[in-house]
Amino acid sequence: MPDFDTDLPSEIDRVLTDFLRRAGDPIRQVEPTFGPAVDALSDFVLGGGKRLRPTFAWWGWRGAGGDPRSAEAEGVLRAVASLELIQACALIHDDVIDSSDSRRGSPTVHVAFAEHHAQRRWLGSPEAFGQAAAVLIGDLALAWAEDMFAESGLAPTTLAGARPAWRAMRTEVLAGQYLDVHTQATGDASAEAALRVDRLKTAAYTVQRPLHLGAALAGAAPELIDALLDFGGDLGVAFQLRDDLLGVFGDPSVTGKPAGDDLREGKRTLLLALGLTYAEEQGRDGERKVIADAVGDHRLTGAEVDDVRAALVDVGAVAEVERRIEELTGTALASLRRAALAEPAEARLTELADRATRRTS
CATH class of the missing domain: 1.10.600.10 (Farnesyl Diphosphate Synthase)
Structure with missing residues (x-):
C-alpha cells in the first residue's frame, strides 16, 4: 500500500495524471482540434506547483481521524487532488486578468496560444485568440475539478x-x-x-x-x-x-x-x-x-x-x-x-x- 503521508505530492501527481488522461482521451477522439487545449491544461497542472491546497485538505482529513491505510484513502486523495484543477482555473484566468507574460518561468497560457496563432498566420488577432483560448481552458479546468471530485469513489x-x-x-x-x-x-x-x-x-x-x-x-x-x-x-x-x-x-x-x-x-x-x-x-x-x-x-x-x-x-x-x-x-x-x-x-x-x-x- 502506498505511504500517502510520506509521498503525498507524488501521490497527488499520480492521481492527477490518471484523471487528466481519462478525462482528455474521449474529447480528443471526438474533436482532435481540441487536443492542444487539453495538452495545455495537462501540462499546466502537472508542470509545477506546491500542491498546497490538496496537502492542507489531506491533513485536515488526517487530523479529523482519517486513516491512510483505510479503503477510502485513495478516494480521499482523488477528492483533494481535484483542488489542483480549481487552482489551474484560477491561475490561468488570473494571468489573463493581470496581462501576465510568464508563469513558473514559461509563457502564460494566453501568451502561448497567441504565439500559436501568430506562427500559423491565422485570421484575426493573435492576442484575442490567446485570451479566448485561456478563458476556455480555465473553464475546462473548473468543469473537470467537479468531475474529479464527484467521481473520486467516495460514498x-x-x-x-x-x-x-x-x-x-x-x-x-x-x-x-x-x-x-x-x-x-x-x-x-x-x-x-x-x-x-x-x-x-x-x-x-x-x-x-x-x-x-x-x-x-x-x-x-x-x-x-x-x-x-x-x-x-x-x-x-x-x-x-x-x-x-x-x-x-x-x-x-x-x-x-x-x-x-x-x-x-x-x-x-x-x-x-x-x-x-x-x-x-x-x-x-x-x-x-x-x-x-x-x-x-x-x-x-x-x-x-x-x-x-x-x-x-x-x-x-x-x-x-x-x-x-x-x-x-x-x-x-x-x-x-x-x-x-x-x-x-x-x-x-x-x-x-x-x-x-x-x-x-
Whole structure:
C-alpha cells in the first residue's frame, strides 16, 4: 500500500495524471482540434506547483481521524487532488486578468496560444485568440475539478458532507478575484481593502476551505472545523503577505515571475498600502511619489523597482508586514493547538505553516 503521508505530492501527481488522461482521451477522439487545449491544461497542472491546497485538505482529513491505510484513502486523495484543477482555473484566468507574460518561468497560457496563432498566420488577432483560448481552458479546468471530485469513489454521503466547504471555496475565490480587480479599478489603496482581498482570495481558498473540506470528509465535529478555520484564516493571510513581499523583493529565478510584476499589474497589497500611509504620516513626499507612481506602470524598469524597494524599506512598511506575518503565524498556531488534531497532523500542519510563511518562492 502506498505511504500517502510520506509521498503525498507524488501521490497527488499520480492521481492527477490518471484523471487528466481519462478525462482528455474521449474529447480528443471526438474533436482532435481540441487536443492542444487539453495538452495545455495537462501540462499546466502537472508542470509545477506546491500542491498546497490538496496537502492542507489531506491533513485536515488526517487530523479529523482519517486513516491512510483505510479503503477510502485513495478516494480521499482523488477528492483533494481535484483542488489542483480549481487552482489551474484560477491561475490561468488570473494571468489573463493581470496581462501576465510568464508563469513558473514559461509563457502564460494566453501568451502561448497567441504565439500559436501568430506562427500559423491565422485570421484575426493573435492576442484575442490567446485570451479566448485561456478563458476556455480555465473553464475546462473548473468543469473537470467537479468531475474529479464527484467521481473520486467516495460514498455519496461522505461527499455530501463536504459539499458546503466545496461550494463555499469556489464562490469565495471568485469573489476574491472580483474584489481584487475592483480595488485596482477604484484605486482603493487602503489597508482594509487589501486585507479583505487577502481573506477571500487567498486565506479562504488556499488554507481555510481545503482544511474544512478534508475535515468534513472525515466527518469532523463543528468545533474542530471552527478551530481549523481560525488556523487557516490567519495562516492564509500570512501566506499572502509573504507573497506580497516576494512580488516586489523576490528573485525571479526562484519565484518564476519577473521582479516587480505586482507593481506593474497595479495590485493593491497591504505592503503598498502601508508604504503610502507611512510615507504620508512621516512627511516623506518623495518616497510616497515613488511608490504611488509605480503602481500600475507597465513600463516600470528594474531601476525603478529598486527605488520602490528602497522606499518601502525606509518608511517601515516592510518591517511592519514582517511583524504581521509573525503575529498571524503565532495566532494561527495557537488555533491549531486548540483543534487537538490526531497526530501526525498537528506536526505536519505546523511544518506547513513554517514553510508557507518563510518561503522564497
